[in-house]
Amino acid sequence: MTEDNSQELYDRALSVMPGGVNSAVRAAIEPYPFFVRKGEGGHVIDADGNRYIDWVMGLGPLLLGHDLPEPVQASIQQKASEGPMYGTPTPVEVDLAEFVVRHVPSVEKIRFVNSGTEATVSAVRLARGYTGRNKIVVMQGGYHGAQESTLVEGDAENPRPSSAGIPQSFAEHTLPVPFNDEDAIREVFDEHGDDIAAVLTEPILGNYGIVYPEDGYHEFLREITDDHGSLLIFDEVITGFRVGGLGCAQSEFGITPDLTTFGKIIGGGFPVGAIGGRAEIVEHFTPSGDVFQAGTFSGHPVTMAAGLETLQFAAANDVYDHVNGLGERLRCGLTDILADQAPSYTVTGTDSMFKVIFTREGPGPDSLEEQCEAGCRQNATCPRYDYCPKNAADVKNAETERWRRIFWGQMKDQDVFLSQNQFECQFVSYGHTEEDVERTLEAYKEAL
Numbered sequence: 001m002t003e004d005n006s007q008e009l010y011d012r013a014l015s016v017m018p019g020g021v022n023s024a025v026r027a028a029i030e031p032y033p034f035f036v037r038k039g040e041g042g043h044v045i046d047a048d049g050n051r052y053i054d055w056v057m058g059l060g061p062l063l064l065g066h067d068l069p070e071p072v073q074a075s076i077q078q079k080a081s082e083g084p085m086y087g088t089p090t091p092v093e094v095d096l097a098e099f100v101v102r103h104v105p106s107v108e109k110i111r112f113v114n115s116g117t118e119a120t121v122s123a124v125r126l127a128r129g130y131t132g133r134n135k136i137v138v139m140q141g142g143y144h145g146a147q148e149s150t151l152v153e154g155d156a157e158n159p160r161p162s163s164a165g166i167p168q169s170f171a172e173h174t175l176p177v178p179f180n181d182e183d184a185i186r187e188v189f190d191e192h193g194d195d196i197a198a199v200l201t202e203p204i205l206g207n208y209g210i211v212y213p214e215d216g217y218h219e220f221l222r223e224i225t226d227d228h229g230s231l232l233i234f235d236e237v238i239t240g241f242r243v244g245g246l247g248c249a250q251s252e253f254g255i256t257p258d259l260t261t262f263g264k265i266i267g268g269g270f271p272v273g274a275i276g277g278r279a280e281i282v283e284h285f286t287p288s289g290d291v292f293q294a295g296t297f298s299g300h301p302v303t304m305a306a307g308l309e310t311l312q313f314a315a316a317n318d319v320y321d322h323v324n325g326l327g328e329r330l331r332c333g334l335t336d337i338l339a340d341q342a343p344s345y346t347v348t349g350t351d352s353m354f355k356v357i358f359t360r361e362g363p364g365p366d367s368l369e370e371q372c373e374a375g376c377r378q379n380a381t382c383p384r385y386d387y388c389p390k391n392a393a394d395v396k397n398a399e400t401e402r403w404r405r406i407f408w409g410q411m412k413d414q415d416v417f418l419s420q421n422q423f424e425c426q427f428v429s430y431g432h433t434e435e436d437v438e439r440t441l442e443a444y445k446e447a448l
């Protein structure tokens with residue numbers, strides 16, 4: 001396998017772009033990232049012509065894979081050929097808004113923006129404007145984009161910026177708590193209840209190894225936010241239109257958040273974000289309300305068309321059956337391999353998300369018989385549930401360095417492209433095949 005072109009491109013990139021990339025995680029691949037020339041189905045082909053089975057899928061937006069079905073392609077091309085955008089509304093953004101409102105019961109109104117980050121920035125501002133309060137509770141290990149209110153680490157007693165360039169005084173309005181820890185939430189509400197505008201959480205932590213909520217956790221969040229007049233915001237940038245199908249993860253858990261942030265799939269592979277929720281709250285955005293929100297590219301016609309056609313295609317075809325079926329096959333196959341070869345490690349994920357976490361203690365080979373009975377949903381009926389990470393600390397405690405060495409190097413050498421670190425999750429698309437799954441399982445077996 002030669003990589004001369006990728007290497008040369010990276011050298012050029014390093015001299016004109018910080019770290020040689022436009023998003024930090026892409027540089028995590030050592031000694032250099034491979035540069036992609038094009039995608040095909042569930043595969044990518046790099047600048048040197050090497051082909052990889054791609055489980056990164058653009059970090060989540062590509063539900064349909066790299067080959068967009070004909071109606072999706074046609075609509076995108078038509079919109080682009082009609083003149084890219086206008087600075088005035090277009091019919092397709094109404095169509096997409098109506099589609100989302102029809103399928104996600106908590107969403108009565110929606111505002112489209114251009115990234116998941118922009119969605120969470122605007123949702124936090126909206127929550128603060130609506131409640132007249134300052135503080136936001138977030139989960140340790142949760143990710144809500146590159147924004148000041150959520151790039152905060154530590155705990156609720158000692159929040160501190162997780163990036164240079166963010167004043168400590170900003171971080172003080174953010175209260176990080178461990179995921180799945182009801183006592184920690186009770187404590188922050190006891191202390192700051194009158195000033196908590198919202199609890200902002202991913203329904204399933206998708207940027208920290210895939211951590212599933214324990215039974216009753218989201219019900220608890222719903223109840224305590226209601227009791228204190230705070231909002232519950234689900235960040236469904238990853239899970240939206242992936243987990244739980246068109247109803248999103250909130251339908252899977254039977255929870256009605258006040259606000260939901262979307263991104264990734266809702267734009268069909270083009271830059272997108274959105275904030276949806278109860279009309280009475282979302283109406284607080286300008287121009288109907290006083291929480292300023294605007295964007296030159298928001299509701300971009302090409303993005304709206306890609307999102308709408310993608311979701312309509314998923315509604316009319318066996319997309320979720322296909323991706324969730326392959327997801328389950330991967331998780332069960334990996335569970336078998338781990339039980340045999342590396343019983344201290346754990347498989348996590350649900351629907352079309354999957355990951356192997358290098359936990360230090362796993363279920364061991366004995367529980368194998370029953371292991372996939374629960375459909376790999378990390379719920380309490382699964383015999384390996386006790387070993388699944390429950391919060392960010394459990395994932396951080398895993399052997400992250402070993403993950404990097406084994407999976408990055410050895411899986412890539414076998415033409416399998418996995419996420420660039422231990423924390424980001426991996427995605428199945430409609431473009432993947434059973435053969436991709438079987439080849440990937442063989443490669444894992446070899447690497448482990």
Ligand code: PLP
Binds near residue numbers: 272
């Ligand atoms: N929220 C979640 C849950 C995400 O996973 C991400 C990105 O991965 C974001 C927000 C930020 O989205 P974007 O990268 O589109 O700004």
